[in-house]
Amino acid sequence: MISASKALSLLRRLLKRGGVSHAQWMLTRRCNYRCRGCNVWGDQEESELSTDEVFRGLDILRDLGVIEIVFSGGNPLLREDIGEILDYASERFITTVYDNGSLAVHKMDALRNVDFVAISLDTLDEKKNDYLKGVNGAWKAAMNAVEKLKAEGIPVGVSPTISQVNLYEIIDFTKYFADRNVPVWYCLYWYDYPFKDGMFSIGKRNSEYEIIDRKELARVCTAIMDLKRQYDNIYITDKALEAVKELALTGRRLWRCKALTDFLVVDHKGRVAGCHSREPVASIFELPAVWRSRRFKELRRKYSECTNCAYLCYIFYSLHAGLLGSLGIIKEQWRNMKHYVENVRSSSIPNRRS
Numbered sequence: 487m488i489s490a491s492k493a494l495s496l497l498r499r500l501l502k503r504g505g506v507s508h509a510q511w512m513l514t515r516r517c518n519y520r521c522r523g524c525n526v527w528g529d530q531e532e533s534e535l536s537t538d539e540v541f542r543g544l545d546i547l548r549d550l551g552v553i554e555i556v557f558s559g560g561n562p563l564l565r566e567d568i569g570e571i572l573d574y575a576s577e578r579f580i581t582t583v584y585d586n587g588s589l590a591v592h593k594m595d596a597l598r599n600v601d602f603v604a605i606s607l608d609t610l611d612e613k614k615n616d617y618l619k620g621v622n623g624a625w626k627a628a629m630n631a632v633e634k635l636k637a638e639g640i641p642v643g644v645s646p647t648i649s650q651v652n653l654y655e656i657i658d659f660t661k662y663f664a665d666r667n668v669p670v671w672y673c674l675y676w677y678d679y680p681f682k683d684g685m686f687s688i689g690k691r692n693s694e695y696e697i698i699d700r701k702e703l704a705r706v707c708t709a710i711m712d713l714k715r716q717y718d719n720i721y722i723t724d725k726a727l728e729a730v731k732e733l734a735l736t737g738r739r740l741w742r743c744k745a746l747t748d749f750l751v752v753d754h755k756g757r758v759a760g761c762h763s764r765e766p767v768a769s770i771f772e773l774p775a776v777w778r779s780r781r782f783k784e785l786r787r788k789y790s791e792c793t794n795c796a797y798l799c800y801i802f803y804s805l806h807a808g809l810l811g812s813l814g815i816i817k818e819q820w821r822n823m824k825h826y827v828e829n830v831r832s833s834s835i836p837n838r839r840s
C-alpha cells in the first residue's frame with residue numbers, strides 16, 4: 487500500500503529533473519519453467535548479488551529518482567531473501583514482482599507489501615498454456631495463485647504476452663479476468679535481436695509467436711481501448727495501445743526510445759544497461775558517478791535512435807517519459823490501481839462499470 491510518507495517521497499522524485507523514473511531488475515537468472523519464447527531457462531546462472539548489495543542498489547536507484555520498480559528474472563521468487571527485498575523495495579518504490587504462477591502461493595508472506603504481483607498466464611486454454619510454459623500443471627498453478635492471492639488481499643493480476651499464439655483469444659481472456667476484478671497487464675512478444683554483448687538475453691525467436699496478422703493486432707488494440715471504457719482493471723494506456731496499433735499497421739514508431747534516460751535495467755549481477763538486450767554500461771554501484779557523464783549522454787543519444795525492439799514495457803516507458811509522461815500514467819492508471827486495491831482488500835465485487 488502507498489503510505490503518506492512514501493507518496494511524498496515519490497512525488498519529490500517525480501519532480502526531480504534529470505532522474506530516471508522506471509527500473510526493471512532481473513534479480514536472478516534461475517527459473518523453474520521452460521517457456522518456448524524465452525532464453526533464460528536454457529542459460530541459467532547461480533551467481534547473484536547478496537541481500538545487502540540489493541539493498542544498496544535500491545538506495546542508489548531511489549536517489550537517482552526511480553519511482554517504479556519491476557522485479558523479474560528468471561523467477562525472482564526463487565530467491566530465499568525475496569521477502570526482505572520486496573519489503574525493502576516496497577517502502578521506497580511502486581513495486582511490482584513477476585511470478586510464473588508456481589511460487590506465489592508458497593511465498594504469500596513475502597508478497598504482502600508489494601503494490602502488484604503479476605502472474606504470467608497467456609491463455610484460458612489449459613493445454614495450450616502448459617505447452618507454452620513447457621510445464622504440465624502451469625495453467626492450474628497460475629489460476630490457483632490468482633485466486634489465493636486475491637482471497638488474501640494481495641494485489642494480483644495476470645500478465646499475458648500477446649503473440650500470434652493467443653492473438654484471437656486476448657479479448658475474451660481480458661474480459662474473463664476483468665469480469666472477476668483481476669487486473670490484466672499485457673506484454674507483447676518480441677525477441678532479442680542478435681547482437682554481441684547484450685546484457686541479459688530473454689526473448690527467444692520462435693516463429694510460433696511472431697505476429698503475422700498485424701491487422702488483427704491493430705483490431706485487438708482498438709478492442710482493448712473499448713474495454714477500458716467498461717472496466718477499471720486494464721493496466722495499459724490508450725497512448726501505448728495507439729502506438730502498438732500504428733506500428734502494426736504502418737511500421738511507424740510514435741516514440742523514441744528512452745533507454746537510460748527514463749528507464750534502465752539491472753541484472754542478477756548488479757550490472758546496468760539501457761535495456762536488457764543492450765550492453766552493460768556500469769555496475770549499479772558506479773551509477774551515481776557515471777549517470778551525468780558524457781559517455782552516458784552519448785549512449786542515450788544512440789539508444790534514442792535505436793529501433794531494434796518493440797517490447798511493450800519499453801514502448802510504454804518511452805511514451806510516458808518525464809514528468810508529463812508519469813502524470814499521464816498516474817491519471818489513467820492510478821485510479822484503476824486504487825479502485826482495485828480497495829476492492830481486493832474488502833470484497834470481490836465485479837468490476838464492470840455501470
Ligand code: SF4
Nearest residue numbers: 517519521524560586
Ligand atoms: S518466461 Fe519467465 S517463467 Fe518462462 S522460462 Fe523465461 S524467465 Fe522462466
Ligand code: SF4
Nearest residue numbers: 743761789792795800
Ligand atoms: S529500441 Fe531501446 S529498448 Fe529496444 S533494443 Fe533499442 S535501445 Fe533497447
